[in-house]
Amino acid sequence: MEEISALLGGFAVAITPYNMMLMVVGIVLGVIIGVLPGLGGANGVAILLPLTFSMEPTSAIIMLSSIYWGALFGGAITAILFNIPGEPWSVATTFDGHPMAMRGKADEALVGAFTSSFVGAIFAVILITFLAPMIAKFALRFGPAEFFAVQFLTFASFLGMGRGSPFKTLASMCLGFALASVGLDGVTGTLRLTFGHEELLNGFKFLVAVIGLFGIGEILSSMEEGLSFRGAHAKLKMDAVIRTWRQLPRMTFTFLRSCIVGCWMGITPGGATPASFMGYGLAKRFSKNGRNFGKGELEGVVAPETAAHAAGTSALLPMLTLGIPGSPTAAVLLGGLLIWGLQPGPLMFVEQKEFVWGLIASMYMGNLVGLVLVLTCVPFFAAILRVPFSIIAPVIVVICAIGAYTVNNAMFDVWMMLVFGVMGYLFTKLGYPLPPLVLALVLGDQAESSFRQAMLSSQGDVTVFWSNWLCGGIMTLGLVLAFWPLVQTVLEKWRGGAVATPA
Amino acid sequence: MSVRSLKASALVLGAALGLAAGPAAAAWEPTKAVTFVIPAGTGGGADQMARFIQGVIQKNNLMNKPVVVLNKGGGAGAEGFLEMKASARDPHKIIITLSNLFTTPMGTGAPFNWKDMKPVSMLALDQFVLWTNAEKNYPDAKAYIDAVKAAPDRQFKMGGTGSKQEDQIITAAIERHTDGKKFTYIPYDGGGKVAVQLVGGHVDSSVNNPIEAVAQWRGKQLKPLCIFDSKRSTHTGKITEDMAWSDIPTCTEAGLPVEYQMLRGIFTTSGATDEQVAFYVDLFKKVMATEDWKAFMDKGAFNETTMSGAEFEAWLTEAEKKHRELMQEAGFLAQAQ
Numbered sequence: 142m143e144e145i146s147a148l149l150g151g152f153a154v155a156i157t158p159y160n161m162m163l164m165v166v167g168i169v170l171g172v173i174i175g176v177l178p179g180l181g182g183a184n185g186v187a188i189l190l191p192l193t194f195s196m197e198p199t200s201a202i203i204m205l206s207s208i209y210w211g212a213l214f215g216g217a218i219t220a221i222l223f224n225i226p227g228e229p230w231s232v233a234t235t236f237d238g239h240p241m242a243m244r245g246k247a248d249e250a251l252v253g254a255f256t257s258s259f260v261g262a263i264f265a266v267i268l269i270t271f272l273a274p275m276i277a278k279f280a281l282r283f284g285p286a287e288f289f290a291v292q293f294l295t296f297a298s299f300l301g302m303g304r305g306s307p308f309k310t311l312a313s314m315c316l317g318f319a320l321a322s323v324g325l326d327g328v329t330g331t332l333r334l335t336f337g338h339e340e341l342l343n344g345f346k347f348l349v350a351v352i353g354l355f356g357i358g359e360i361l362s363s364m365e366e367g368l369s370f371r372g373a374h375a376k377l378k379m380d381a382v383i384r385t386w387r388q389l390p391r392m393t394f395t396f397l398r399s400c401i402v403g404c405w406m407g408i409t410p411g412g413a414t415p416a417s418f419m420g421y422g423l424a425k426r427f428s429k430n431g432r433n434f435g436k437g438e439l440e441g442v443v444a445p446e447t448a449a450h451a452a453g454t455s456a457l458l459p460m461l462t463l464g465i466p467g468s469p470t471a472a473v474l475l476g477g478l479l480i481w482g483l484q485p486g487p488l489m490f491v492e493q494k495e496f497v498w499g500l501i502a503s504m505y506m507g508n509l510v511g512l513v514l515v516l517t518c519v520p521f522f523a524a525i526l527r528v529p530f531s532i533i534a535p536v537i538v539v540i541c542a543i544g545a546y547t548v549n550n551a552m553f554d555v556w557m558m559l560v561f562g563v564m565g566y567l568f569t570k571l572g573y574p575l576p577p578l579v580l581a582l583v584l585g586d587q588a589e590s591s592f593r594q595a596m597l598s599s600q601g602d603v604t605v606f607w608s609n610w611l612c613g614g615i616m617t618l619g620l621v622l623a624f625w626p627l628v629q630t631v632l633e634k635w636r637g638g639a640v641a642t643p644a
Numbered sequence: 645m646s647v648r649s650l651k652a653s654a655l656v657l658g659a660a661l662g663l664a665a666g667p668a669a670a671a672w673e674p675t676k677a678v679t680f681v682i683p684a685g686t687g688g689g690a691d692q693m694a695r696f697i698q699g700v701i702q703k704n705n706l707m708n709k710p711v712v713v714l715n716k717g718g719g720a721g722a723e724g725f726l727e728m729k730a731s732a733r734d735p736h737k738i739i740i741t742l743s744n745l746f747t748t749p750m751g752t753g754a755p756f757n758w759k760d761m762k763p764v765s766m767l768a769l770d771q772f773v774l775w776t777n778a779e780k781n782y783p784d785a786k787a788y789i790d791a792v793k794a795a796p797d798r799q800f801k802m803g804g805t806g807s808k809q810e811d812q813i814i815t816a817a818i819e820r821h822t823d824g825k826k827f828t829y830i831p832y833d834g835g836g837k838v839a840v841q842l843v844g845g846h847v848d849s850s851v852n853n854p855i856e857a858v859a860q861w862r863g864k865q866l867k868p869l870c871i872f873d874s875k876r877s878t879h880t881g882k883i884t885e886d887m888a889w890s891d892i893p894t895c896t897e898a899g900l901p902v903e904y905q906m907l908r909g910i911f912t913t914s915g916a917t918d919e920q921v922a923f924y925v926d927l928f929k930k931v932m933a934t935e936d937w938k939a940f941m942d943k944g945a946f947n948e949t950t951m952s953g954a955e956f957e958a959w960l961t962e963a964e965k966k967h968r969e970l971m972q973e974a975g976f977l978a979q980a981q
Contacts, residue, residue: 187686187713191699194936284846285830325719325752328831330807331978332719332752339726342754343718464859465840469686475836476692479855479943480699486859549723550714594830598801598846 144271151498154199155506163204164503168511171211175227176219178352178544182212182228183469190477198481199499205477206457206500207507209470210262213413213453214515217254217446218522222247223537225356225544230413230449232351232579233421237434237441239359244437248381248523249388252516256389257396257443259512261451264400265407266504269458273490276408277462283409285594286605290615291406292588295415297623298422299580307626309573317581320345321589328593340553347583349545353558354575356541358565360534381519385439392440395424399444403451410459412468413452418580420448426625454504461489461497672919674709674736681739683724683748685717688834689770689853689944693908694740696940697931706930720744720806722754728913729760735916738764738924743810743906746967751808753978758964761911763956764924767932769905769947772814772851772872773892777842778865785869785898788849793823802827803838803847808976810906811838813967814851814872816974817902842866853906854945858883870895872904879945889945905947907963909956925952 154160174185186205193201216228221238234254241250268276283291300310323334324344335341389396399420406416424444425434434441456468460475464485478485483493490497525533545558568575599605607613680698684690698711716724721744728739739761749756774785782788792800802818804811815829830847832838835856842850842857843865850857851872860866862884870893871877877889895902912924931937932950941948951959971977 183686187691187695187715190695191702194699194703281840281844284841284844326807327833328807330720330751330809330812330831330976332754335719339723339754342723342726459840463840463843465834465836472834473686476686476695479692480696480940482939482943484859484862487863487865488859549716549718590831590833594832597828597830600798600828 147494147498148270148502150495151500151502152506154495154499155203155502160200160203160503161506161510163200164207164507164510165514167204167207168211168214168507168514171208171213171511172215172218172515173211174208175212175215175217177547178219178225178227178348178356178541181348181469182209183473184547185212186470186473186477190473190480193477194480198478198483199496201477201481202474202496202500203503203507205474206503207511209453209474210504210507210511212470213262213450214255214258214511217258217442218251219540221250221254221442222522222526223356224359225537225541226351229347229351229583230417230445230453232355232414232583233417233445233449233576234442235355236421236445236576237436237438240435240437241439241442242526246437247526248519249385249439250442251519251522252381252385253389253439253442254446255512255515255519256386257399257447258450259508260396261400261403261447261449262454262508263505265404265451265454266501266508268404268455269504270501273458273462276458277487280408280410280459280463282611285591285598286608287612287615288409288411289588289591289595290606290612290619291409291411292415292584292591294615294619294622295411295419295422295584296580296588297619298419298426299577300623300626306572310577313568313573313575314577314581317578318585320350320578321582321585327586327590328597340551343549343551344586345557345582346548346554347579348548349554349557350561350582351579352541352545353561354565354568354579356537357558357562358569358575360537361562361566362569363530363534381523382516388439389443392428392443395428395440395444396447398423398427399447400451403448403453404455406448407452407455407468408458410456410465410468411452413449413456414583416452417445417449418576418584421445426622454508457500457504461485461500462487672735672917672923674707674923676736677710677712678707679737680711680713681724681727681737682713682715683717683721683739683744684715684742686715689855690740690742690908691715692855693767693940696936697740697928700931700934700936701927703936704930704934706927719754720748720752720809722748722752722756725749725756725760726754728911729756732760732913732915734913735920738910738912741907741909741911742770743813743967745907745909746964747809747813747971747976750968750971751976751978758911758960760914762914762916762921763952763960764910764912764921765928765952766907766909766950766956766959767928768908768941769949770853770908771877771945771947772810772904772906773854773857774818774849774869774872774895774900775839775842775852775857775861775866776849776869777845778867779845780848780867782867782869784893785895785900788869789818789822789900792825792827795825797824798826798828800825800827800849801847802829803832803841803850804829805832805835805838807831808971810904811851813970813974813976814902814904816976817904817970818900821900821902839866854889855943858943858945868892870898870900872902873947874903877945878948879942881942907960908946 216231217234219225219227220231220234221242224235224239226232238250326333402420403416421444425431430438456471459465460471542555545554606616682691682694698713701711776782802815812829838850839852839857839860841847843860857866872895879889882888
């Protein structure tokens with residue numbers, strides 16, 4: 142109960158007209174940052190950080206964290222409308238969000254995405270409010286072997302879920318791994334696969350690839366299909382919010398599963414992007430509607446969005462209690478804390494009570510304000526689809542190009558984006574799935590370093606992954622998930638062709 | 645403050661500090677926004693310092709054009725340095741350095757050298773401290789090194805940031821004094837992460853910068869054994885109940901004669917004229933004179949050595965030589981060299 146009174150004290154700090162104004166400004170800026178691909182939350186916060194040096198630390202973090210919430214909300218908008226993920230964690234939102242938009246249900250997809258973002262965030266904040274010290278200790282148990290186990294589980298939850306040939310899925314994933322290995326090898330400190338080209342020093346950046354594969358690829362497909370967005374004829378109805386909310390109670394388990402996955406990934410810290418993929422993968426595997434995923438199922442929007450937002454929010458916990466950032470944006474905020482004269486770490490909750498509880502209170506407020514703001518704008522966002530394709534398509538291409546350029550301020554990335562665009566188009570035409578490639582590109586690096594770090598510390602002994610219950614448990618779960626489709630097939634055959642119901 | 649009075653005050657200040665060779669030295673001013681390149685990712689030590697400097701310049705109106713911060717950390721910073729090399733004629737670019745100024749070209753063979761840029765100032769030297777988990781309770785650095793000597797080869801794990809960079813170089817330097825016993829060096833992608841891995845007992849020691857591990861020190865999770873400097877820290881404010889940075893013995897005192905500091909310096913492009921370099925030298929003098937800067941130095945327990953001009957160039961030449969020796973000995977040099 143101590144937490145409740147501390148939290149109320151926090152609300153008193155957060156709810157002043159000045160702080161509320163900063164919150165709204167932050168969220169609006171964040172949504173804009175989230176919508177523009179390339180200009181991610183981390184960059185947005187970094188750009189505005191110097192402006193906050195003369196502010197009170199509590200006001201400053203309220204504004205900057207509001208930018209973060211805004212960016213988490215905003216990433217979904219272009220993902221659903223144009224198949225361009227504004228942020229890495231909205232890639233999984235495109236899988237079902239964009240098909241929904243093409244079926245004229247853009248408004249429902251948007252409402253679903255925003256609402257589930259809110260649910261995920263609130264779940265994570267409640268967890269932070271009551272369990273912060275305990276969770277902080279748990280995160281300390283994560284060494285390289287445990288990190289690899291979690292990354293392995295993410296891949297496993299995604300394996301074998303493609304509708305097409307499993308070999309095409311494998312080919313696509315391997316190409317992703319190959320692309321992810323270009324650039325500096327963090328473990329040996331040498332350059333790989335750059336062939337002496339300075340442009341390749343940085344490797345293939347995930348966002349550039351994604352903007353090309355999804356955004357440009359989509360434009361190419363639309364052009365082939367007669368220069369029109371199929372969602373253009375959607376009638377604008379003002380009751381989208383109620384219509385969507387009515388469908389949500391059916392998805393309680395998906396919400397719950399994604400919340401847990403998200404918080405887990407945010408704290409450990411795995412990050413919002415793997416969390417969204419894992420949330421989607423698990424929902425597809427275990428939901429009754431799993432078979433329809435990818436064709437425009439509301440549940441396929443809810444699952445990744447909930448997980449991403451839960452992860453994004455809980456990522457702030459290891460930052461406050463341990464001083465390790467759970468996400469790139471948290472890393473920038475961490476720098477901010479130091480500059481404002483606050484020392485994140487084990488003593489933060491003791492020494493900076495007012496600041497910490499002010500921040501936690503602002504998480505509740507910020508997400509609520511954010512939800513109201515973006516929900517009121519849904520009809521406006523959905524109306525963008527009514528603009529004729531011939532006008533909107535060049536605008537999208539320009540936004541994509543700016544986004545790709547912003548990632549590293551390099552013209553080379555814009556050309557890469559176009560190459561990836563053509564690749565995305567060909568992949569779609571030939572029936573190769575894009576998600577495994579994208580997943581391998583975003584997680585390949587991290588999984589590789591964790592694996593090699595674990596191997597270094599165990600002197601090459603693979604059993605290190607089963608050296609304790611935590612790590613061994615996650616690895617075993619991963620193996621079960623990876624081979625689940627195989628087990629299922631065997632079971633079906635064994636039952637003499639009777640249809641086995643997925644667990 | 646108008647641009648004119650700002651110029652005037654810059655002139656007065658420049659003259660007052662006695663830097664200017666003549667009135668012409670402060671005459672150049674940026675005609676467009678100055679790009680401040682960080683050869684590292686967001687959130688690290690160099691990034692924090694650069695963004696802090698940007699804030700100080702803005703807050704105190706030290707320049708009539710804005711500063712734009714740009715992270716170019718690809719290829720262990722090679723991306724940022726190559727950009728500086730390629731824009732030799734644009735004096736509106738400055739870069740902050742970390743040890744990768746030396747280690748990246750030597751370790752990866754990326755084609756650049758500090759001589760491809762023009763040195764402006766050394767702002768400070770970042771310290772390194774030998775940390776262990778507080779629960780292990782090694783009384784001093786000697787006891788820890790003795791434990792390493794007594795254990796089987798590679799049993800002790802040293803966590804550090806990056807590969808073939810400062811942390812691993814220090815580790816290699818420590819291994820000169822462990823009777824041939826090696827550490828298993830485990831590279832992580834950030835200093836904060838290393839400190840947490842040490843608290844969690846996944847590695848046995850680290851050589852984190854003060855600011856990366858101070859929180860865990862105060863929380864009684866980590867214990868500093870010694871500082872890799874020739875003299876003790878000058879920061880005497882109490883950090884924990886009974887210790888200040890200045891209470892940590894130097895490693896040499898503790899029987900481990902290893903010294904290493906990391907340059908936090910500013911460079912501009914190689915085509916910059918003397919006037920242009922003088923402008924930046926003066927600008928950073930003003931930054932370093934602010935109260936904010938002093939507080940920042942205190943927080944990170946920096947070694948506050950600063951220099952510019954010929955003295956700085958001599959220091960750089962010496963530091964490059966030292967890095968080459970250390971890396972040669974540890975076998976970190978790229979094959980091309």
